[in-house]
Amino acid sequence: MTGTPPECERLAARLRTLRDRSRLTLSALATESAYSKSSWQRWLAGRSLPPWLALSALCRLADEPEAGIRALWELAEAAWSRRTATATRALPSGDGVGQTPEHTAYRADASAPAASPPAPAAPVGAPARRFRRPLMGGVAAAVAVLVACIGILLTGAGRPAGASTGFHVGCTGIACNGKDPGVTLCGVEPKTLLHVQAPTGIGLEIRYNPLCRAAWARVWNAPPGNILTFTVPGQPAQRVAVAHTGDTDPFVYTALAAVPGRGSAMKACVTPRSGSATVCYTTRQP
Structure with a gap:
């Protein structure tokens, strides 16, 4: 498909091979994996990036070890994230988005059409616009991502996330505030x-x-029109508006926020365009 990163095309080809091995129809694959038939059609064609949990399910159904597929997926996710980076201009960091007490389940905008279950797996803030970066800087960052991901594939497919990969990230701590996870290689x-x-x-x-x-x-x-807000106590809030309407930009993500230390709280909130109640989720750094 024109415009599809080659890493994603390779991943899609591998998924088609696994699906053939499983001998499952698309309908059966959707039933067994808990992801919709239309989602699998997009992923197998390379039109969008599947989440890791969907690939893990396919590996189980095809009796395939996960390590090799995980490495291909890491490469594809890094390439797709750079291609579809919708990190947009940040919204004001004031109290522009109302919040309600936290919930444990997402309440979607009732007026919005139901979307087929996507995938859970990358990396980043009023109407979305892409960050403008100098051409050479973008090329250099892309090369750095490719080199880093090749290192993942060759030396550590099964390594825990966050382990050293022999490359240097572009920022640390508060220097990361407001920066793109893809450009900095934090993604x-x-x-x-x-x-x-x-x-x-x-x-x-x-x-x-x-x-x-x-x-x-x-x-x-x-x-x-939904707004995603990400906050870490003591750091600037990061916000992004959802602007895509199709599969070309599957992920919408905020800019980075520094995490001071172990146990630091992090909160992500989604505010529907309809004005429905904001829904928040929290976690902590382990």
């Missing part, structure tokens, strides 16, 4: 500290990179 091998997904298919994650000592939040399948 390479992050830890997912929180993953929630609603029956409507809206998903949210809080991700953290111990090398950067910074975290961010991301959503997918959220209706346009």
Whole structure:
């Protein structure tokens, strides 16, 4: 598919091979994996990036070890995140978004069409616009991501997220505040500290990179106009508006926020465009 990163095409080809091995129809695959038939059609065609949990389910169904697929997925996620980086201009850090007491389940905008369950797996704030970066800086960052991900593939496919990969991240601590996880390489091998997904298919994650000592939040399948806010006590709030309406930008994510130390609280809130109650989720640095 034109515009699809080659890493994603390779991953899609591998998924098609596993699906053939499983001898499952798309309908059966959807039933066994708990992800919709339409989602699998997109992922197998390379039109969007599947979450890791979907790939893990396919590996189980095809009796395939996860390590090799995990390495391919890490490469594809890094490439896709750079291609679809919708880190947009940040909203004011004041009290522009109302919040209500925290909930344990996402209440989606009732007027929004139901989205097919996506995938849980990257990396970043009024109407979305892409960050403008100098051409050479973007090329250099892309090369750095590719080199780092090749290191993952060759030397540590099964290594825990956040382990050293022999590359240097672009920021640490408070120097990361407001920066793009992809550009800084903080989005390479992050830890997912929180993953929630609603029956409507809206998903949210809080991700953290111990090398950067910074975290961010991301959503997918959220209706346009929703606002994602990510906060860490003592750090500037990071906000982003959901602007995509299709599969070209599966993830919408905030800029980075520094995480001071072990046990630090992190909160991600979604505010529907309809004015419905804001819903928040919290986690802590382990």
